[in-house]
Amino acid sequence: MGHEPDFKINHPDFEAFNKRLERRDFLKKTAGGFGALALGTLLSGSISSKTFEQQILEALPTIAPKAKRVLYLFMSGGPSQFETFDYKPMLSSMLGQGLPESVRNGQRLTGMSANQAILPIAPSFCDFKQYGKSRTWVSDLLPYTAQVVDELCIIKSMYTEQINHDPALTFFQTGHQLPGRPSIGSWLSYGLGSENKNLPAFIVLVSKNASRDQPLYARLWGNGFLPSQHQGVQFRSGNDPVLFLNNPEGYDGKDRKEMLSYLTKLNEMQNDVWGDPEVEARMSQYELAFRMQTSVPDVMDTANEPDEVFELYGPDSRDKGTYAANCILARKLLEKDVRFVQLYHQGWDHHGSLPQGIKQQCKQTDQPTAALIMDLKRRGMLEDTLVIWGGEFGRTVYSQGKLDKENYGRDHHPRCFTMWMAGAGVKPGITYGATDDFSYNIIKNPVHVHDFQATLLDIMGLNHEQLVYKYQGRRFRLTDVSGTVIKDILT
């Protein structure tokens, strides 16, 4: 078998961990002599020299990665599938009719619409047309995405168990509905490390121009129980993308460096005594922060981008912090080999006045998203970057509250919704899975959130069942205890 232990332990984390163990052992040996060493090991009772993580890593069968980077465009709030990709022409004649009981079949509703006397069907207010060589149906609200539809792999049969925003978001990002586990980007940082050592492996950008109907929490890009250098770093819009990164007033670069090197010495002493991984994490974060003082302003500066780029990404793109401007930044970060970039755009939670709301959302995101695909493509980056677009759940076929042809609302619907992926590892120009005539139930090829996560890891060259971390006595994985790689959509 091709398992070479000496090579498999090449992950930076484990190397660091190894070194620390060696250094501690060495110190003990020289400081206290043989007897002290013997006593130290006797008392600690630990005999096995290989850590659990090392053993795991040795047994990890690596899959040749198809993608080197991920760009995740998270449409927070739950975009409606009826007004975007899931075309349901039959509904147009059913305005206001009650949803047949045979469709819902007693499935649970949210507390927000469970008390409604009837569940009146709300047909989509927008038209759909077929686009591209793949003749894919796309709504009129996404005229730009429609032009790049041959690059997309649209999954219409996503489903989740979570019916409200926070658990659903947490579930999507961490594989579990309760907070406390590492986010996808943190898992990738842990499993694959960082390519560009001057920038974090996991960077988050949040649109400033979205209507913030549902909150986002930093724990969504948190490291959970993984060492904290794997947490996502949020880059803010404006002049100070990373808070407190610039030198305080009165300091120059040399002062700062000197101060940090003394601090490192102190931290190293502490680390030698305690060996707490968090001390190491803190040291690596300080070092990274220092390197970021030069790398971040460079990458965040879009002044040198030609006009043609701003035209491609649309009018918002000159306004820092908007979704469009973040898309340009995302591309620049990916060019610098950042492993995982995640954009959040809030405001898709349309319980009422959906037509008005979703028009606004699509206007803000449609052109930049499509531009990003084409921009990556012409730079030769789409072949090793996986792009993902989607929310945490879908929306119901029936209207919540007032219903007329041009004004209605839709409630949360976890049983089916649409996402798309594009770029490295996925087949372009295909549609996977299908829903019934009411986009209420999945009739073909259901894809669970864990299946999606397993597929994502597979494309990045990791086996979701074997990327584990032992914490509080058990092994944790991103996909918890389920998840199947959707081979049909892979190239």
Next chain:
Amino acid sequence: MMQFIGHLHPVIVHLPIGILLLGAFLMIYQGKHDNKYDQIISLAFLLGSSSAVLACITGWLLAQSGEYDEVILQKHQWIGIVTAIIGWSCYLIEKYRKILVVVLVVLLILAGHFGSTLTHGENYLFSTNKKEEPVVEKKNDTTKKITPQIILNGKDSISIVRSNIYKEEIKPLLQTRCISCHGSLKQKGGLRLDNESFIKKGGKNGLVLVAGDLSKSIMYTNMLLPLEDEKHMPPKGKHQLSATEIAIIKKWIVNGASFEDKVDTVKNTHKVIRTDSVAKMIPKKEDKGIQPAKSIAKTIMPNPVKKEVFEFFKNKNVLITPTGENATYVMANFVNDIPFNNNDINDLKIIKEQLTVLKLSNLPIKDIDIKIIADFKNITKLNLENTAITDESITYLKQLPKLEQLNLYGTNITDESLKQLSLYKNLAVLYLWKTKVTQLGVESFMKIKPNVKVEIGNFKFQQK
């Protein structure tokens, strides 16, 4: 050296047992009134307890190997240490010697018992079978033969490789870890794992192996149970399987748990798809099959990149990452090499056989640097975007026989390069956005190379 001393523990450990017991025996023999053996008894306790200390030290060194069950080891260790202390007390405190010697004998027995549990396993003492030597079958060495056969057709070659995962990987594992309880001498749970028919038959509780289905293959799932579980295999106290060994068995079951020979054809391009026993695919000298010429054998697969080499490039801030399983092929990226020094490209000569993907985007490289790269024959993907290279580079790169993807966007290349590129045999993807090539040049290139995917970046949105 330390390890060697540790290995002496099983020898030295018998000295205190014998000598201390001799002391105890002499005390009984001497009886109540006589005291003519007192000196000898003292000497026995002195020698015995000294050797006990030696046994403790060697035992501790042996334990560092980590091969033993931790819980039993802890018990053995502490009882051993206390035994040595009581031994010394017997020597020094003559007044309480009679009480101490009783404690000492009990401790000796306990320490000895746990020691033997560590080496022979938990059920050794009361087991009925006298012989527990694993049966090593030498005769099926012949089945281990692999016959690689190389068929050459121009640029690629195909090897036919005969392999048998069961005989090469699984059987030796079962022999060393399982057969002592599940073999011809002993059939715990009515199960034998020493040949195909017995494995397929299972034990008294049913099947242990379901080809392709891990969750139903008890012989696999039991290995995953916690050590404390009574169904965990191999049982607590026995030598455990390593994570890698478990992974081997897992892979075998997932792939159908075949006992038959498997014939693989392997296309010897850089994209060798690794099958189960890929390590065996590399032709060995002993093999009697058709021997490929030495040079061909070399192109089939270079040696994996060594850890020291990874370390070397890491210190130079050059990112070297394997492209797949194993470090046979690697990619290089200079994104961290700040400030970039053109001489750093020269270092890549160390890994010129293994280098398949090279990224030099956005770097101040010149045509002269490309001349060096032209020597890295296994490169399949080359990123040269946003550099100052010119048509001259493209003439050098012609020497790369396996080049499939070439990114030239943002360079000064012209239609002249396209003419050169149309001679590249394996080229499949070409990026030409923001170069000096003309529409006409691209069209005539496409006529010669209709299968190459050319990206000229002329995409424009249709405005709504």
